Amino acid sequence: MLTVDALADHVNTQPNLIRRGRFLTATMLLDLGDASYLIHFRDGRVETVDSTPTVMPVWTFALRAPRAEWDKFFVADPAPGSHDIMALMRRRVLTVEGDLHPFIANLQYFKDVLATLRDREVD
Numbered sequence: 001m002l003t004v005d006a007l008a009d010h011v012n013t014q015p016n017l018i019r020r021g022r023f024l025t026a027t028m029l030l031d032l033g034d035a036s037y038l039i040h041f042r043d044g045r046v047e048t049v050d051s052t053p054t055v056m057p058v059w060t061f062a063l064r065a066p067r068a069e070w071d072k073f074f075v076a077d078p079a080p081g082s083h084d085i086m087a088l089m090r091r092r093v094l095t096v097e098g099d100l101h102p103f104i105a106n107l108q109y110f111k112d113v114l115a116t117l118r119d120r121e122v123d
Contacts, residue, residue: 003117004030004032004035004037004039004049004051004117005037005049005051007039007046007049007113007116007117008045008046008047008048008049010116010117011045011046011113011116012045012046014116017044017109017112017113017116018043018044018045019044020044020106020108020109020112021041021043021044021045021106021109021113022043022044023043023044023106024041024042024043024044024102024106024109025041025042025043026041026060026061026099026102026103026106027039027040027041027058027059027060028041028059028060028061028062028063028103028110029057029059029061029062029063029064029098030062030063031062031063031064031065032065032067032070033065033066033067033068033070034067035051035067036051036053036057037049037050037051038050038054038057038059044109046113059098060098060099060102060103061096061097061098061099061100061102061103062095062096062097062098063085063094063095063096064094064095064096064097065088065093065094065095066093069082069088069093069094073085073088073114073118074117074118074119075118075119076118076119078118084111085110085111085114086107086111
């Protein structure tokens, strides 16, 4: 089961992941279709994950896709086309909005961060 609220625990306990994002300070809006999360990153760590809705959220960039696509992405062993955020973009089911520079400059970091939310059990 997907629990974005636990993202800080997943990321902040991985020294290699923190080191990869050590120059990053940004806020990402993760839009899952039926739920949105503001995730604040500072120096490679997840500072906060805010799931409370706000009228005008302030974010650096946003990743938006329907819940069905995120559900396919977050399985332990995703199918081709759902295995990577760039594959989701190529299929035009994921949109990236806002300031793309921190996203692209830290692309592998964000791929790894989102991968920490995948189910751990492989069928």
